[in-house]
Amino acid sequence: MNKTAQMFGTGTEPENNNEQSHPLDQIRNSFTYEEELKDDLCCCVCLEYPYPATYGVLHDIEACERFMCRTCLKSDTCPFCSQLMGNDISKVPRYVRNIYNSVRVRCNECDEVMNREFYENHYHKNCLIMCEFCHDAFNRVDSSVHICPEEMID
Numbered sequence: 001m002n003k004t005a006q007m008f009g010t011g012t013e014p015e016n017n018n019e020q021s022h023p024l025d026q027i028r029n030s031f032t033y034e035e036e037l038k039d040d041l042c043c044c045v046c047l048e049y050p051y052p053a054t055y056g057v058l059h060d061i062e063a064c065e066r067f068m069c070r071t072c073l074k075s076d077t078c079p080f081c082s083q084l085m086g087n088d089i090s091k092v093p094r095y096v097r098n099i100y101n102s103v104r105v106r107c108n109e110c111d112e113v114m115n116r117e118f119y120e121n122h123y124h125k126n127c128l129i130m131c132e133f134c135h136d137a138f139n140r141v142d143s144s145v146h147i148c149p150e151e152m153i154d
Helices: 001-008 093-104 116-126 140-145 149-153
Strands: 030-032 054-061 067-069 087-092 104-107 114-116 128-130 137-139
Touching: 001 030, 030 116, 093 116, 104 116, 114 116, 116 140, 137 140
Parallel strands: none
Antiparallel strands: 030 104, 054 067, 054 087, 104 114, 128 137
């Protein structure tokens, strides 16, 4: 089994037309970048920084040297240069992961700005949102148990 297959599955699974989104997609789509991304560090498929940073990989041949998200990597073939990657894939270097994590992001729910490395914890534990009816503030994860007295009147 080559290194790509070990890291990401076989890469030979059939394409599913009802392909489910990755569990991190909900988090990844819940913030916006506050600063411009460096093009040469972005995933060559989705054009964003891999999220989380540990999900980034590098096609480690001199002719390519492109970064990509694990979730964007669908086969053993590089989506940028079309070469078979085989064992020529590695984790994103630590200094690049540090760049990914230090970029400033804004939570789309509460507008708080923070370094991206703290966002997942914020999303799951600290994001305060306001009820549009009663204007009570509560944690985003508690939104399903919020009982709004104003909404009950209608």
